[in-house]
Amino acid sequence: MSKSAPTPGKPAKIERIVAALARQGLAVSRTGSVWTLARPERADTPRAEVLLPDGFPLSSKAAVQLERFASATHPAGGTVVAARATPDFHAGARVPVGAVVATSPDMLVPEAIGTDINCGMRLHVVDLDYERFLAAKPKLVASLRGDLLLGTRDLPMDYRSLRALYRAGAPAWLEQVRATPLGRMALADCEQIETELERCYELGSFEGSTTWFRGGEREIIRDPCLGTPGGGNHFVEIQVVDAILDGRMAHAWGVRQGQLAFMVHSGSRAVGVAVGEHWRERARDLWPTGLAHPSSGVFAVHGEAAKAYLEAMSTAANYGAVNRLLLAELVRLRLREHYGDLAAPLVWDGPHNLVSRERGLNVHRKGATPARAGEPVLIPGSMGQPSYLMVGLGSEHWLASASHGAGRALTRHRARHLDERDAGLAGVECIALHAERLREEAPAAYKDIAPVIDVQVEAGIVGPVARMRPLLTFKA
Template sequence: MSNFPRLQKALSRQGIHVSFRDGIYNIHNAHAAASILLPATLPLEQKAVTQLLEFASVADPQGQGAVCKACATPDFHPGSIAPVGAVVATSRDFVIPAAIGNDINCGIRIMRTGLNLAQAEAHKTSIIAKLKRAILENGRDVPVRSAGFKALFDDGPASFLEQLPELGLWRAADRDQLQRELAACVGLGSFQGDARYGPEALMQSREIVRPPSAAELGGGNHFLEFNVVDEVFERHAAYEAGLKKGDITVMIHTGSRDVGFYVGRRWMDLAKQEWPQGLKHPSHGLYGLSGHLAAEYMKAMGVAARYAWFNRMALGEIVRQQLADIAAPDASSVIVDVPHNVVLQEGEFNVHRKGSTPAHDGQWALIPGSMGDHSYLVKGLGHEDWLRSCSHGAGRQVRRQDIRRMKQPLVDTVWQCITLREERLIEEASSAYKPVGPVLQAQEQAGLIRASVRLKPWLTFKA
């Protein structure tokens, strides 16, 4: 808080008023207001504040929709357009495509592996070699019927699974298990879809396609990470998740890749084009969609969101099959798959979450730490003031451009990162992120979540 008076003055010059009490910043200007949950020990960034208020002020110029509430979780920091950690609720007939951006349904899946630490350590060299080849060196075969993608986009994941060919990755897949695991995917059943909004390349006339982005992690902060359960806070919740101390889990963090870019870019451009001619454009350059176009955006976004599910599901299946000689495939199962960048219709609102995740009462959520830090499996408490949300991680505190200049790769004797790009060890260093402890504690104290299980990183794979 030492820089807070200076920040207050700087924001005041922009017409932004900010106050702080009990770990909550309340901000407002002449156009909008928002709340930010952030402990005093973590910095409040001026650019992020400005971005949040800009989004909170977006409205249909003809009065057909607007933002109803805006807030942010403790991983709050500036994004390229929308601030990360933002939660923005609009009326049901209004959406803001830029609030989600291109990385639609970026999210994290956590799975039990059926292994404990002793078993995993005994096969560590083999696990590294197999997963490195399959995930980082493109040693994977993920064939999909064109008709399967059409079924995914039109009808949903259950129909897609029925279309899987008896080829490549899917030869050994337990289709019944994959169907059962759909229930562990938060929000998946509510996503709409329409194949008209999917890339034509995935639905070509040839029967089998192998998209280059299938089972792909992508760059940035995406990862596949094996963790050890090193602390159980709630025995009953851990039992529900099928976890005990010493168990190995795997977290898969990725999104919709090129399909998300295809959908997101098109609809952000369309929102701008729909601005009434002759009316001055908003200075922040952010645009919403109302009525019919809002409904159509939800279908297009659902197409990308469903593809992100497919991406994480396929990566999980690769892990299962690469571990099959040391852990029976039926010993693994999905605990939860949570989205970060989506719009979900909840009650009377369209809730836009950018780098934040649903945390409804009794629902599992994940709060991963930085690379090398602890992660937490938590239960949501459904706090209405924070739109039943929680953070999706610790949050960056140093930009990638700045951390690259430091050129100090990570060194850790217990945890190990496997990557083909050494710059990832610099860009994603723990020092680039906020400590996860205060981020978690702030949300527990405010009643957003309750921590159930703490996870310690064991092996991290980054593309």
């Protein structure tokens, strides 16, 4: 008997998962790579669909979490219109990662975004050959270790630029920085940064607010979070473009085989935490008095409260966008310092934790990347697997959304106990301050990226453009 064959008399694992979900009232069916989740007694709740490659397990915990969000409503009106999940679908603390939930325009679910607001990816390419990169690599690593991990990044800000950041995002912030350039930003090419703003998914669908600004009015402020990657799976990675998969699109975006690239993954840091935690409690407090709390435990907001949440979310989104921009600028400035005048243009910057207004609906993406027709999509692998530049195909069925990675195969707790031989760290160069970070983020802690890419191509969500292989990763 092969090792993959089920033991006689014992149900296969997936059969046990389906049976366990059925006991919780959740009906599960599968057609090809698509899993459908529904509660038969709730005919008014949209069926949730999950796209998974063959051999990828359906997480029962994540399935229950997704169905809870699919059933969210508000007594004053508002419903979930559609619920989908991308192939990196796995359980989160309260919200499954890889979830995409579209609601009617009068309702929002703050917890569907959580605290890592406007976490996203940013990709630059660099015309620098590999041998030349290696020649000055030790100096580059030492400089970036200081900037990214040890707090030597030298990013003082005039308080007016920070207030502009909160209120109106990167364009207003950059205007103030140009008027008063300080620290490393005095060396930056602000004209190039301004032209690159056009290559960002969005600079905020909604106005932000200075309500969340805590810097006071000191003339010069050193924000402890701006220009930092943060914990979890956030990173800054230097890569090489090792394959072009769509020559026409790659040429249009300035991507060539053999180029170096650098990818930034980070979000809104402490500002997102403050906004997310406040609105998690606020949504509960605003629930109409005298009405039973939703059995799902998911609290939506409606009307003026929804508008207030959008303002708060957009404030954190503004912060997250500038944080990624600054991280990339620190890398670009160090590359120029060690290798000469390199353009290192931006290919794309896109979020994967945000609400966007699309086709008249509020599309909540939690660990899912917008994949609008013709626009770039960034799907990272682990630090031991390649990352991909894709082009969105605008699939309406999948709410124009793709995965934001391969998804975790092991929790961080389990990954810490991996045997060194099984962690997949051989040949991986990762700069981190603590050894446990390497185990938590080891390649073996993540699913294989290749089938995740393939199943989304087959589903008509994205098309492949280029593949990048990791050379050097920084983890805070």
